[in-house]
Amino acid sequence: MAGLTREEQALIAPIARAPIEARTLEWAAINSGTANGAGLAAMAGRLAQAFAALPGEVRLVDPAPVEKVDAQGRPFMQPHGRHLVVSVRPEAERRVILTGHMDTVYPADHPFQTCDWLDPDTLHGPGTADMKGGLSLMLEGLLAYEQGAPTLGYDVFVNSDEETGSLSSNALIAELARNKLFALTYEPALPDGSMARARPGSGNYAVVIHGRSAHAGRNPEDGRNAVVAAADLALRLAAARREGLSVNPARIEGGAPNNTVPDLAILHFNLRPRTPELAEIAQALVAAAVEEVARQHGVSIHLHGGVSRPPKPISPRTEALYGLVSEAAADLGQTMSWKDTGGVCDGNNIAATGVPVLDTMGVLGGAIHSPDEFLLAGSLAPRAQLTALVLHRIDRKGFPA
Template sequence: MSALSGEELDLLEAIEHAPILDRTLDWAAINSGTGNLDGLAAMADRLAHAFAALPGEVRLVDPAPVEKVDGKGQLREVGHGRHLVLSVRPEADHRVILTGHMDTVYAREHPFQSCTWLDADTLNGPGTADMKGGLSLMLAGLLAFEQGTPMMGYDVLINSDEETGSLSSAALIAQLAQVKLAALTYEPGLPDGSMARARPGSGNYAAVVTGLSAHAGRNPQDGRNAVLAAGDLGLRLAAGIRDGLTINPARIEGGAPNNTVPDLAILHFNLRPRSPELAEVARALLEAAVAEVSAVHDVHIHLHGHVSRPPKPITPKTEALFGLVSKAAADLGQPMRWQDTGGVCDGNNIAACGVPVLDTMGALGGSIHSPQEFMIASSLDARARLTALVLHRLDRGALHA
């Protein structure tokens, strides 16, 4: 660590592995699946208490209303947990934002609920990498940063709905990201330390197809088969896949008894454009497919959804931020790579506000969103040191000089 100054070494000395790991284990024991409102409330309380150790104001913000198409093709409101916001030195000339999420993909009823050590450094557990370990090390890095003489301000946002697209927190993300110097988001890094570079956009849709019921034996010609139309729509959308644009028809709901022409079907699908131009291509493709299927099958199609996470391109400001972070990592003996990924996260939303963001600052791990999820425990204090050092150098003008 010869490249570190004496002041930097003093900051990093306060970071210890055991407290970060203990918090991670404690938080991973709380089921906070996006739909488990009781679990999210418990997690928010635990986080509010922990982050109160930092200067500034901690508050819990109510989620914005969100509607979802149900199995009957009707819009219904979906409940979400509250979001945690911490604001420190709001009057500072230069401020950054750090973000993470308290929700996981594991529902209250999911069998994956406890942690198991696979070896001395590999912890298998729900949300350990994605991202309760990241939240814990973020806090440790901020506490170390505050041991110096910081002048830079920051906001911390920990939302409750990232795993389902951040629909109830998108406006809050945009509000807090405004005029920030930079952003750090605590999605997990890959086991070798690699970080995510460019990301595609993402949109989740539900196409509600309304046909006309009829007897499947006596007069099927009088019916308008909604399931058939939904299947045709899915095939037409899949035919639009091209380089830089993926479309995934994922599920068809609805239908009717075997002796009835079904008059309702709901096609759920996801699309991911790599650029704003491809997002426009996708929009035109959707409009054309819906019009064609509606005409061919004589059905009505209502499309619900939008690209909620814009594509995240790499800008010169993003390159500069990665340069700062990769230099800090190298000075700590943590060399890293930067590679494009097909996943999306709140970093997409922040980048859309014109703020450079590095969105894999969390613990190293893998197999996320599965019962094989694992976290590399030694990365907790390593990444906490990286957080503290990056914040310190941002505070000293490394990015805005």
């Protein structure tokens, strides 16, 4: 750590693995799947208590309403948990935002519920890497930063619905990100220290198709088969895939008994455009396919959903942020590399506000969204040190406005 000043060495010296690890284990023991309201409430309470150690206001914010479609094609309001907001020095002229999520992909009845050690450094457990370890090290880094006569103001935002697209928190993300110098998001880095650069966008859709029922033997020609129309639409959407744009028809619901022409089908699909231009092209392709299928099959089609994660390109100010973090990591002796990724996260939504964001500031780990998820516990303290050092250096040296 020869590149650190004495002030910087003193700042990061108190950061240790033990308290970060203990919090991670405590939080990972709480099932906070996105649909588990009780678990999310418990997790939000623990987070509010822990982040109250910072010198700011802690509040839990109600989710925005989100409309979804059920298996009968009927809209309903999807419940979500509350979101955590911590505001520190809101009066400061220079402010940043740090974000994470408390929800995981594991529902309350999922068999993967407990942690165990695969070896002294590898903690296997639900949400350990994605991202309860990241939340814990974020807090430790902020606590250390607060000991160094800080002047930066910041908001901490932890939402309850990131794993399902942040539909109940996107507006709040945009509001909190506005006018910030930059953002740090605590998604996990890869085990070798690889960090995400550009990300594609993502949109989730539900297409409700209403046809006309009829007897499958006596007068099938009087029917309008909604399942056939859904299958046709799925094939058209799959054929729209091209360089920089993936389209994935994922599920068809609905149907009827074998002796009845089905009058209802619901097609669910996801698309991922690499650039904003491709996002516009994709939406036009979807609209054209829906119109043509409705016309050819004589059905009515209602489209629900849209691109909730805009593509995240890399701006010059984002490059400046990456450069600053890379230099800090090198001075700490941490290995770091960069690569574009196919995944999406709240970093996409922050970037859409024009704020530069680095969205893999969390723990090193892997196999996320699977029963093999793990974190490398030896990275907990170093990554907390990285948070403290980055904030301290920007506080002292500034960042392009």
